[in-house]
Amino acid sequence: MIMPIIPPYQDAMEVVRGLIRTVPDWPKPGVMFRDITPLLQDPRAFRALIDIFVYRHMRQRIDLVVGIDARGFIFGSALAYALGVGFAPVRKEGKLPHKTVAQAYSLEYGDATVEVHQDAVKPGQRVLLVDDLVATGGTMLAAIKLLQLLGGNVVEAAAIIDLPDLGGSAKIAATDTPFFSVCQFSGD
Secondary structure: OOOOOOOOHHHHHHHHHHOOEEEEOOOOOOOEEEEOHHHHHOHHHHHHHHHHHHHHHOOOOOOEEEEEOOHHHHHHHHHHHHHOOEEEEEEEOOOOOOOEEEEEEEEOOEEEEEEEEOOOOOOOOEEEEEEEEEOOOHHHHHHHHHHHHOOOEEEEEEEEEEOHHHOHHHHHHOOOOOEEEEEEOOOO
């Protein structure tokens, strides 16, 4: 495991939050899009973000980090590397080449399906699930169901951003899956 080099924890969280750009009315009027691009472009802030997750999870005996398509791949793979564990992707339907299990779910604007390889998680593995943002929680809830179906023990679902007013983090907590976010934004 790579040992983190982080500034004081709260300071790092504030730096991360400060680099998330808000784009009004994208992709549709009334939506406040939370853009992580500036965070990714700042090497010290990106490292601080990964260090926040490493510091939180380095004693939890994680066996596998699972990242959700697509931005969860960025953070999940870096986190898996830092923790010295494997990484597995949860992808949008039709993107994985081997035998998969699928879970359909509803979004605020329609329905979708995510998949994972049948052999991605071994029964009993301690899994950390990672994505960039939780809004209504549909994607993360579907991923939790998939991992549990394969016998994984989801130790925690984690995201950079939580939009608590949209209810996703509360729905995740209602499944008895611990939830962690680096920062929260009110509204949508």
